[in-house]
Amino acid sequence: xxxxxxxxxxxxxxxxxxxxxxxxxxARKDGLVVRELADELLVYDRERNQAHSLxxxxxxxxxxxxxxxxxxxxRSLLETEAGAxxxxxxxxxxxxxxxxxxxxxxxxxxxxxxRRVSRRELIQTIGLAASVPLVATIIAPNVSAAASxxxxxxxxxxxxxxxxxxxxxxxxxxxxx
Amino acid sequence: xxxxxxxxxxxxxxxxxxGVPVGVRVNREGMLEQFAERxxxxxxxxxxxxxxRLYSLIIGGVGARPGLRRFNxxxxxxxxxxxxxxxDEFLTVFESDVKLHVAAGARRRxxxxxxxxxxxxxxxxxxxxxxxxxxxxxxxxxxxxxTYYSDEYAVLDREGLVHPxxxxxxxxxxxxxxxxxxxxxxxxxxKTPLRVGLVIASSYKPGARWRPQPLSPAEGALALIENAxxxxxxxxxxxxxxxxxxxxxxxxxxxxxxxxxxxxxxxxKLA
Numbered sequence: 001x002x003x004x005x006x007x008x009x010x011x012x013x014x015x016x017x018x019x020x021x022x023x024x025x026x027a028r029k030d031g032l033v034v035r036e037l038a039d040e041l042l043v044y045d046r047e048r049n050q051a052h053s054l055x056x057x058x059x060x061x062x063x064x065x066x067x068x069x070x071x072x073x074x075r076s077l078l079e080t081e082a083g084a085x086x087x088x089x090x091x092x093x094x095x096x097x098x099x100x101x102x103x104x105x106x107x108x109x110x111x112x113x114x115r116r117v118s119r120r121e122l123i124q125t126i127g128l129a130a131s132v133p134l135v136a137t138i139i140a141p142n143v144s145a146a147a148s149x150x151x152x153x154x155x156x157x158x159x160x161x162x163x164x165x166x167x168x169x170x171x172x173x174x175x176x177x
Numbered sequence: 178x179x180x181x182x183x184x185x186x187x188x189x190x191x192x193x194x195x196g197v198p199v200g201v202r203v204n205r206e207g208m209l210e211q212f213a214e215r216x217x218x219x220x221x222x223x224x225x226x227x228x229x230r231l232y233s234l235i236i237g238g239v240g241a242r243p244g245l246r247r248f249n250x251x252x253x254x255x256x257x258x259x260x261x262x263x264x265d266e267f268l269t270v271f272e273s274d275v276k277l278h279v280a281a282g283a284r285r286r287x288x289x290x291x292x293x294x295x296x297x298x299x300x301x302x303x304x305x306x307x308x309x310x311x312x313x314x315x316x317x318x319x320x321x322x323x324t325y326y327s328d329e330y331a332v333l334d335r336e337g338l339v340h341p342x343x344x345x346x347x348x349x350x351x352x353x354x355x356x357x358x359x360x361x362x363x364x365x366x367x368k369t370p371l372r373v374g375l376v377i378a379s380s381y382k383p384g385a386r387w388r389p390q391p392l393s394p395a396e397g398a399l400a401l402i403e404n405a406x407x408x409x410x411x412x413x414x415x416x417x418x419x420x421x422x423x424x425x426x427x428x429x430x431x432x433x434x435x436x437x438x439x440x441x442x443x444x445x446k447l448a
Contacts, residue, residue: 033412035420040395042420044402044412051402051412053395138399140408143281 025074025095026067026105045102049140052101058133061094062103071095087125089117094133101135181233181252191228194220195283195332199275200231208236215272217279218343230254230278232271237262253278269354280330280406286340287411287418290404291331293339294323295367296447299374300339302331304404310381310436312346316357317436319364321444326367330406335414337422338370373422375447376400377439378430387438389431397428 033044041059043052054062060081061074069077071091078086095108096116110116117125122132188209189202194217201216203209212234213220231254237247249267251259251274259270280288291304292311301318305311312328319325327342334340343366345356359366378392378400392400398419402408405415427446433439 033416035416037394037398037420038424040393042395042398042416044408044416046412049409051399051408051416053393053399055393055395136396136399138403140402140412141404141406142409143277143406 022070023095023108024067024070025065025098025108027062027065027098028103028105032103043103044140048102049142050101051138051140052103053134053136055131055134057090057131058094058097058135061091061133062098065098065104067105089122089125090133093117093119093122094135097133097135101137103135181255184233184235186233191223191225192216192220193223193225194218194279195286197279197282198223198225198228199278200228201234201275202231203234203236205236205238208234212268212271215268215275217276229282230275232275234267234271265353276329277406281410283407286332286334287415288406289331289333289401290329290406291401292328293326293331293342294318295326295371296323296374296443298371299447300326300331300371301375301377301443301447302339302373302401303377303379304331304401305378305380306404309379310433312348313381314377314379314433314436314439316346316348316362317440318443319359319362321440323364324367325359325362325364326371331401333418333422334370335418335421337373337418337420339373339422340370341367373426375443376423376426376428377443378428379433379439381434382432383434385432385434387431387433387442389429389442392428392430394423394426394428396430397423397426400428400430 031045031047033046035042036059039056039059041054041062043054044050045052057078060078064074064077071088074091075086075088078090092108092110095104096110098104099107119132185204186202187204187206189200190209190213191198191200193199199216201209201212203212233252235250235252237249239246246262248260248262249264250257251267251271253274258274259267261267261270289302289304290306291302292315293303294301294315296318301323303311303314315325315328325346326339327344328346329344330342332340332342345358346362347354348357376392376397377389378397379387379389398416401419402415408415
């Protein structure tokens, strides 16, 4: 890929960094609690109070996002694990998921003109060689959100117990939402 | 707090449950015993002078003039939690709040909002918030032969074992909570800690058919974290406990209609 000749040094560096093939993703470490569950990963983000589960493929890619490996090298790693040829789109897809979940030090930005593949397309591409990298995310509840709502209500004004602020459709008991 | 302190208190107690000290004071003599029935399981009187949570219970009752009734008011520290004429509601909200406080503060156990029964020596966990039908499912499983562990919290130790949370089932009838012993449903309460054998993450939808999808251990952990009371306060502990508890367990997610359909499924699955 040829860089625009008039790009200034800084711009050129940024462009290089943001080009998928040159990008060297680094997994975020600070503020995260990470535990392995079989081949998967469970990640808790203390800053955002979110929990993520990474399936086997996503876990493998994320664990190797060390800031030194290029996308091509990550793909090669996947190929070794799968024992089959893997499209680079799989790594891009995973990096987009990590970016969305704030699991990378620097967000992954796709290059201009790059077409985003859907999960369905990716499944067709990969076939049985490996599973599609998946990251599931939930927002961790605070204490009051985990409350069992027990207060009766006739209007939302009556719902004073933390975590149970609403009267659902005129229901008899205050509820969380 | 000073303003509440000056209201005049007839009696009070400090107790400990799951290592969490709690204070309760009432403005009328002879009322404390009634509230003690609503304290969390395993509570013991304590001499602790400092508590993180002090409940101040103002019992209203009959006013000075005929036909006049005073509100019952519940404070958790300085926060007014409830103002009501209905004593049942007062007791229920007090019980729910004190149990939640203990669940959030416990250090040696983690609490997950879930119904729990024992089946063939394994625990079945049914995580879910209010109105997700936990108690209905628990009651139906007891009728089918399960042992009762809890209809409110799954209590797990550091090894991932599930302990009983010995309170009567709280059944909602016409917006009111009625307490029932598990014997009412033909079962009995479990006493020994169990390994997690099955997790059923279901939501109730009238008329829905139960076609559950299996979840991986990490996905199942998310379903439990979503209902873990102290996840924000002690994520390392919660995640470590779940890491120990879930391998080997079957984890299912889906929408359910009638509880009996799930019970039939469990019977076949764990036969």
